[in-house]
Amino acid sequence: MPDYRAHFDFQLSFANGGELAGTGFRLDLPSPDLDVDVIGRLLVQHLGLALVDEVELRGLRIVEEPHRGSRGVPVVQAPGARVVDLSHTIRAGLATYPGLPAPTITPHLTREDSRARYAPGTEFAMDVIHMIGNTGTYLDSPFHRYAEGPDLAGLDLSTLVGLRAEVFHLEDAWTPERRGIRAETLLDRDVRGSAVLLHTGWDRWFGRPEYGVGAPFLTEEGVRHLIEAGAVLVGIDSLNIDDTESGGERPAHSLLLDAGIHVVEHLTNLGAVPPSGARFTAAPPAVEGFGTFPVRAFAEVPA
Template sequence: MTEYRAVFDAEVSFVNGGGLSAQGFRLDVPRADVSEGEVAELLVRHLGLALVGGVEFAGFEVVEEAHKGSRGVDRHQDVSKPTDASGRGPLVDLSHTIRAGLVTYPGIPAPTIRPHLTREASRKTYAPGTEFEIDVIDLPGNTGTYLDSPFHRYEDGGDLSTLPLETLVGLRAEVFHLQDASERGIPAAVFFERPREALAGAAVLLHTGWSRRFGTPAYATGSPFLTEEGTRFLVDAGVALVGIDALNIDDTESGGTRPAHTLLLEAGIHVVEHLTALDRLPARGARFTAVPPRVEGFGTFPVRAFAELPAGE
């Protein structure tokens, strides 16, 4: 069977600063018509790089040459079915606590909580020693840690009542720890370190570290976000869900454009915003769950998002 290698000079930049140069680099590739974008992904995985911001090539060509054993070339490896650990691993709560008066997003009302039936009043209805409290909560769907369904963006999109549980429960978590990034926008190249097959059907969780500002005025400005380029990469990879521990999956300071919401929800990919504690998750191996109530005609709602770590961790 004929084998091929790409030959090129490359400049690799990192989201947390710095760069890497390569001259006359040769890399095994799966076929003759491989694109520069595919080779960029292969290069990142071959070198074991993380926090990549971009890859630029010069003098790029593909030559007929026997493979030398570059890592990451076998794109047919089945990474979608990791071995299940016996027993349940530790659980990590990834949700913010909702309380009366909590401001999640500037301009959206805070929740209010009031009693419908107090314990004192219930004593008149029930047997001696038996009492209950029933409360009423008024809150916008965009409160605390919440999930967006397609209906949030599209009038004819599926609402919360239509979301299949298998797309919300026990998803493989692919976590990208980006808290050291020097730029607000998360580019596509960040995801090159893992095969696309690993991202397909997974919950991609973006750990920016911004959640430490949650509940303060500093949370509202300068928040990290997923770029349109990065969004398109994840849509093409077939992810099931994208979550972020920041104000919004989009750049709220861009003048109203929302490419991440637009593209993800159009593709039926769930969005979870305002996560927390992502620093406690490994890059791979955890399982992610975020389930909203089954409400018709509603697009967003708070979730109790959590991750199950591999047993023994």
């Protein structure tokens, strides 16, 4: 079923004095046939305001548009679930990050050679893949940043599987001039114990030269907010969770991994996941002495 949002300007007054105004505001709607009074109440609920006296909406338009996670509009839960793949496909020669080696895939045992080893009609292929851990969609463990941090084999599976997903759809929340995702953009939801997934839309350039320049990222203030808010995992569909064009500092990696919060980079297809209500999984193999490895990241979305 399609999603609907209201576009409008508003003017609020409070019973104990004062006013609040907004222009070009957008609000998720549970259905498209709501009157102006109901939409006004949803606005107050979304903003979390108390002692509101009067609400005036101007220029109201209702359009078919994906939900972005407005408070007061519950996620519809239906029996069953569909699985949304959030991982890029790994193939020989794939360019994930500028300057890092691409994977190579070579045969160890070809099907033709295996026929001499097995019974007639039985054959196998065994191949060798050579790749850096930072390939495709991958997870960073604390060991990636800190020598004494847990490696891939030391991660608690309960922090990687079936996490409540809070997806922030941010395609229109950053610009080439202001690429950083700020804390203020992430304040409207409770993310404690959840996987926070940042949908920037940058994955559309994955595998192309454009992917490596001008990518959005999470600001240090945004990182500190998510740590204090109790997130378990933070993922992004961009080149890096840090700003790779500002020098060698990596505050997002440093702070998140120091706090034991997993980082998943190079996600894709986050636009197919609702703001709330899905479950997220991204589990790497248990490799000792290794900090980063590709994952098959996916979301289980209520049908």
